Amino acid sequence: MTDAEYVNIWMRPERPARGPKPAYSRAQITEAAIRIADAEGLEVATMRRIAAEIGAGAMSLYRYVPSRDNLVELMADRLMGEIDVTGMPSGDWRADLTRYADGLRAMWLRHPWIATVQRSLPSFGPNQLLLIERLMGVLDAHVAIDENLGLMALLAGYVEGTVREEISSAKEIRRSGLSESEWMARSHSYVERLVKSGEYPIFTKIVMEARQPHLSRDDQFRYGLQRVLDCIAAALPSTA
Amino acid sequence: MTDAEYVNIWMRPERPARGPKPAYSRAQITEAAIRIADAEGLEVATMRRIAAEIGAGAMSLYRYVPSRDNLVELMADRLMGEIDVTGMPSGDWRADLTRYADGLRAMWLRHPWIATVQRSLPSFGPNQLLLIERLMGVLDAHVAIDENLGLMALLAGYVEGTVREEISSAKEIRRSGLSESEWMARSHSYVERLVKSGEYPIFTKIVMEARQPHLSRDDQFRYGLQRVLDCIAAALPSTA
């Protein structure tokens, strides 16, 4: 009853009116959890481990956070705050969106575990709200709000899609201990078998291309991003 | 030692040479797991629950699958097989990619839990391989392989991005028991508070738009998809 009215995390007040001073804080807990998740993965960031990180007892965390899932929401929103969108409807929409895309990608690469937490739409944390306001403001003067939403979904989809691949291949490469160009060619006997079978010509082409990439990951990303921005430009009225 | 050589699931043989006939099969287990995940979510599909579904003991599953993570890989690949890409380099690339995008979206909506499993790149299951061959074949004659990869990442990124939002909002709506148009406006007191604060004009616009959507989810998807295909068309040489 008393808890049910807080339909989400952001409505639940952090500091109560009375009682002893809390020894910790949501921010501190969130920070510790992110630190662990960055270093060892999200599944390592258990309640006990997080508590140990800040020198607290495991159950103390529940004074600050209703559940681990909610803590992950807090963590995800904290990450949104890392994307710099200050002064963002700057007038140059292409520069703004490029900066956003770069920031989003860099943030994902800093915190790869974010790929494993499914975004729950209704969780509008303060950082996510600020991001929405600034980012959607970039095209707000040029297109209708629903088209704006679609275009931003396209942009974020591109970034997240490419970064997801970067993350998973990086994870695999770290696991195997080989360099990226060597990995596909030598280490993975399964891939080798597929290539040698001759049944997958296009897959083989991909493998060969990965063997001698003539574009760095960054360049690949930037190149694709230009394509996406071109696409957005085409959807804009001619005034821009 | 004996297990370490099977670097991934697909190399591990399903049927051994000797011994009694197995009572179940990988396909049967995978199917049961998918059935449970569809109905009650991936986290409900525990080893014990899956075993119960097919009338087996919990530990029997480990005769067929090395770990639950590997079983999830099997499930994910089975899902790839649901996307119909038969006869796919048909000559009309726009039709092919539309069919693929529709199929991918429909599959995700049938199995929303797929959003929670991070794709691990090196897991090239048979269905995924077939999908790659057919899909990448569509543009293979027109663009270089690395550009092809980028364009397909763009397309898949768009589909997955929009579908992720559909899934999470559908989940929230089912949880609240309200209609979609009512949900944002009435039920969510947090959203109401944000709107009334007046500090988030663009967020408010989004909420108002969602209150009276003039485009269905399907139409929104199709509209955005046309934008993406236009973008792909722009990246193609003029011969197409």
Place this chain on the structure above:
DNA sequence: CATTACCGCGTACAACGTACCCAGTGGAGG
């Protein structure tokens, strides 16, 4: 000063993935 609402946290429990072990089974080699 008494009350009350909070604090940190130890204990406990259910559910999870899965290591280990067992008796039984059926194809291969004699």
Place this chain on the structure above:
DNA sequence: CCTCCACTGGGTACGTTGTACGCGGTAATG
């Protein structure tokens, strides 16, 4: 044919997880 042993299904058990509950202590309110 029999013997062997690689395999089968599955019961038991262990370590780890999220977290419900309740304790004794503390600080703001009346």
